[in-house]
Amino acid sequence: MSFTGYKECHLYQLPVVKREVTEQQLDQRILIIGSSVSECMMAIDLAKQGKEVTLIERSDEILSDCLASPKRAKLMQKLENLVVTIFLETTCMNVEGNEVCLSNLEGFKTFLTIDNIIVSKKL
Numbered sequence: 001m002s003f004t005g006y007k008e009c010h011l012y013q014l015p016v017v018k019r020e021v022t023e024q025q026l027d028q029r030i031l032i033i034g035s036s037v038s039e040c041m042m043a044i045d046l047a048k049q050g051k052e053v054t055l056i057e058r059s060d061e062i063l064s065d066c067l068a069s070p071k072r073a074k075l076m077q078k079l080e081n082l083v084v085t086i087f088l089e090t091t092c093m094n095v096e097g098n099e100v101c102l103s104n105l106e107g108f109k110t111f112l113t114i115d116n117i118i119v120s121k122k123l
Helices: 037-050 070-081
Strands: 009-013 029-033 052-056 085-087 089-096 099-104 111-114 116-120
Touching: 009 037, 029 037, 029 111, 037 052, 037 070, 052 089, 085 116
Parallel strands: 029 052, 029 116, 052 085
Antiparallel strands: 009 116, 089 099, 099 111
16 A cells, blocks of 8 residues: 555655656655655655665654654664654755755765655644
8 A cells, every 4th residue: 555645745856856756757866855654654765665765854753743653663664674864853955966965963964866855734
């Protein structure tokens, strides 16, 4: 069963970050901004499809919208088993071509090569 929450997100193709794409047009390396239940379910769905998925979260906790729920432990386990990369206390600073510059609270920068960026329409 495929996750259907993509309609609540913007799906962008790099290097032309302004061009939205459909779920079927997503390439191999995907950056998801945010880590609520819907973003984590998307990451799990994409990782199951063999995509290389990275989640970034500006706070120090993922799935903060379900901290007291048993659902959280199951989602965390799936993310770990599927090898979804997670950066906490991190923001996206810059996008040039297919390269994304991430920065954490201490100012340490990480550069990733990404094909698509997914961001919630709520952000």
